[in-house]
Amino acid sequence: MDTLTANAFDAEPSHHQNATKPYVKTKGNRRELMLAVSGAKCGGCLAKIEKNLRELEGIDTVRMNLTTGRLVVDWTDPQFDSDRVVTTLDGLGYPAKPFDPDQIDSSRAKRERSLLAAMAVAGFAAANIMLLSVSVWAGAGEMSDETRTLMHWVSGAIALPVIAFSGRPFFTSAWSALRTGNVNMDVPISLAVLLSAGFSVFETINHGEHSYFDAAVMLLFFLLIGRFLEARLQRQAHKAADDLAALQAVTVSRRNSDGTLETVASRDLSLGDTLIIAKGERLPVDVTLVSESADINTSLVTGESLPIAAHAGERLYAGTVNLARPIEVSVAATSDDSLIGEISKLLDVGEQKRSKYRQIADKAAELYVPVVHTLAALAFIGWFIGTGELRPAIFTAISVLVITCPCALALAAPVVQIVAAGRLYQNNAFLKSGDALERIAACDHIIFDKTGTLTELTPVVETTDESRDTLNLAAQLARGSRHPVSRALVQAACPGPMADQIEEHKGLGLSGEIEGRAARLGNWEWVSHSEQDPPENAHLWFWIDGEPPAPLRLSEALKPGGHALMDFLNANNISAEICSGDHPDRVKKIADQLGMENWSGGVTPIDKAQRVEELAAQGKRVLMIGDGLNDAGALASAHAALAPGGALDAARTASDCVYSSPDLSAIGKVLKIAKSAQGRIKENFGLAVIYNMIAVPIALAGLVTPLIAAIAMSGSSIVVTVNALRVNKGKLS
Incomplete structure (x- = not known):
């Protein structure tokens, strides 16, 4: 409460x-x-x-x-x-x-719109001020002092309101830092803008030759581009634990003591409450089955690939889907104590860990702030001592702040992230967080879930020439059911009629008549009326009057592109394993098909998360790929995570990137684009360093004019943007 x-x-x-x-x-x-x-x-x-x-x-x-x-x-x-x-x-x-998740998302959207408006205003103003500045530069030596001063006043009239409006994101951030005795990257930015604007007003009043109005507004424009791109990616970041809470916040039918049914929220359930779960409905909490039997799908909870039959008294976990008739269950755990509650805690721990990941841009900013402040201070002191005049000392200090502006630094990562996001989109993958590319690129070990990730969710019927006739007969019964196994049989069989008098028996199978002969489709005990073990291992049996029961084998289909993906991983020295909640025999079969030596089956959601932690302790950077509720904790705990587009909401939101292609080679493309983007980001920071190594000595020498500052800023930003376009398009060939 x-x-x-x-x-x-x-x-x-x-x-x-x-x-x-x-x-x-x-x-x-x-x-x-x-x-x-x-x-x-x-x-x-x-x-x-x-x-x-x-x-x-x-x-x-x-x-x-x-x-x-x-x-x-x-x-x-x-x-x-x-x-x-x-x-x-x-x-x-x-x-x-x-x-409040809704208010947070609304706040992020509002911030994004605010940055877009500030960027648009700064860009429009920068273009107009540059036209005036070009006129001043082109008329040097010919333009009268009065005309030049008028041009400066007009530039100032445009620039000062724009600086006040578009500079607010930097000014408020810098003030918050200074108010608490700290500094951040926005402090030198704010100093550069305010000092250059103030110095420009002073120069204009005194009919000076130069003004920095153009440089100040351009600085804001380029920096706002980076901030907007960063905000756009940040707003796309999903909140796994909150979305998982939404999964729990569902309504369910509860039977009262007088026999009436009441619709209540899952959070209001108490231990022992009796619930009625309709066909196709998902369990909101852990329960005990009261009905005699039930057909359930636990693929998104335990990883079990095939629908299973549950019997009275069995514990069913939250997230399980009822496949057949309505069932009666008793609440065995509240929302906080259920399987979903445990996974929610794993997600929270994983999110906290990822929040501590420091991007290259964060590390660069730590160095940038003290270095720029120190250089500007040394420039001011050196020129004041050398000349004895305040004006050239201030001019040089401002020049250092402006020409070492972090335009290239601010754009280095966001512009690459946007280009990479576009490349991923072309490959049916969608990036969800700003630091995801760096973390995905750094991964050297992959843990795959099996069911729904490496394999198709719908089972496949194994057929031979001998079993084809049996399959076609069994399909006549299957056409009367919407059970996933029935649909698989119908899909594998030849077109044909439907059996007569079809009846579905809960937890057992189907019965009916085919051309006047009694027939059954289901488990061995029910079909054969025998308590002896079946003569061979099979998932399903079919019997028709006059014939012995015949086996029908179900298997999983490996998604296309699996072998191409493994070739890519081997070529890039990325190790891989399968970690699944499904039966070990089925896990081994898929591992053998893909040539993976390491695999484990029958693992719980907590086991998966612990496996991630175990590998991390060994120095591995794990990329987790999964689609189920049982994968969500491991997805959040991993260094980075991917999820297929058909994954459960909790799995998608715990991941860094969602790919919608049914082809497994899409995973390799995501990795290739991420590694390429990481290379471009590092190159961009290298270019920014080279730019400053050239620009700083020029500024310290007092040779920087507003023209040089404007060209330098534009040039550095254009270079990092063009370099970002070199991000790989994701082709594995």
């Missing part, structure tokens, strides 16, 4: 007067506070938040998800005041409010 607490939102009305009070969720003696934190952008922010909160006496665990901005704090101390969490975050410069 959620309980409302008095909190720091009330304590500081000036900052949070319109905020909704956060809720503290109580579970036994444990309390949990979930907040949406604003302003955290990199691994350094995450580390700072977690470190400071862990130092608060009474807190047990702190989990921050950088992608979603969600912070979860747990404690058991009844004396702990949750106000302190919000107050501490405020002091660090990261305002917080109650976590």
Whole structure:
């Protein structure tokens, strides 16, 4: 039960007067506070938040998800005041409010629109100011001082409102950092823009020869391109745990003590409640089967590839689908304690781990900020001592800030990510997070789920010349059922009629008449009326009056492209294994077909996640590929994750990239594009370093004019953009 607490939102009305009070969720003696934190952008922010909160006496665990901005704090101390969490975050410069997934997504969409508007305004203004600046440069030596000053005033009239509007994302971020005694990448950006604008106004008032209005607006324009691309990718990042919670937030029919049926939310169920699960309905919680028998599909939960028969008293897990008639079950676990609840916890841990991944851009920004500040300060001091004049010292310091602008640095990763996302889209794959490419490219070991990932979900009937007649007869019964196995039989058989008087027997099979002869299709015991073991191993048996029972064997079909994928992995020294919840015999068969030596069957969702952790401890960077609820925890725990388009929502949202192609070679294409993109990102940062090695000495020498600054900024941005277009198109040949 959620309980409302008095909190720091009330304590500081000036900052949070319109905020909704956060809720503290109580579970036994444990309390949990979930907040949406604003302003955290990199691994350094995450580390700072977690470190400071862990130092608060009474807190047990702190989990921050950088992608979603969600912070979860747990404690058991009844004396702990949750106000302190919000107050501490405020002091660090990261305002917080109650976590609401819908509001977070709306906020991200609003930020994206805001950045797009700022970028459009800056781009339009930069084009117009550049026209005026070109006129000034072209008329050097011929244009009168009055005309040049007028041009500068017109440029300023355009630039200053644009700087105030388009520069807000950088100014607010820089101020938040400085307010708490910290610096970030937006501090030198803001300094460069404000100082260049202020110096330009000063020069214009004093009829100076140069102004930096054009450079300041162009700087904002190029940086806003990078911010917008980054925001677009960030908003595409899915929230696995929240989507899994949505999977639990379903309604179900509960039978009351008076026999009436009531529709209730799954979160309101109690232990022992009796539920009626309709045909095709998915179990929302773990239950015990009350009905005599049931045909169920557990492929998305346990990885079992074939539908199975369950009997009274058996435990059925959340996510299981009822295939046949309505069944009666008893609630065996609430939402939080069910299999879905356990997987949700695995997802949360995995998301926290991924949030700590530091991209190349984060590492570069850490070096960039102190280096640029130091260079600008040294330039100011050196020129002031050397000339004794303030004006050339300020001019040179601003030149250093402007010409070392992080345009190329800011565009280096986002522009490659957008190009790579386009290449992936052409290959029927969809990127979901900004840092996914780097993590996918770094992976050196792959864990494959089997059912639905390497193999088709629909079983295939093994046929021979001898079994063809049996199959065609069995199909006459199968045409009267929508069971997945029945559909597989009909698909494999030749066209034909439907049997008469078809009846479906729960958990057993089908009966009917074929040309006046009694016939049955189902398990051995029911078809043969024998308690002896079957003469051979078969999934299905068919009997028609006058003939002995005949076996029908079902198998899995390997998806196309499997051998091409394995050739690619071997050529790139990427090891692979299969980890499935299906029967070991079936797992081994698929592993043999693909030439994989390492495989395991009958594993649980927790086993899969533990296997990922075990390999990570050995130094492996694991790429997990799966499609089921039982894969979600491992997908979130892995260094990177892929999911096929037909995967369960929880699996898709826990992954970094979703591919919709039925061909397994699409996985190889994703890997190839990711590795190519990683190479382009590194090259772009190298080009940015080379650019600064050339530009900085020129700026320190005082030789930078607004024309040189504008050309340098444009040139560096164009170079990294053109280089990004070299991302591989994903062909495996």
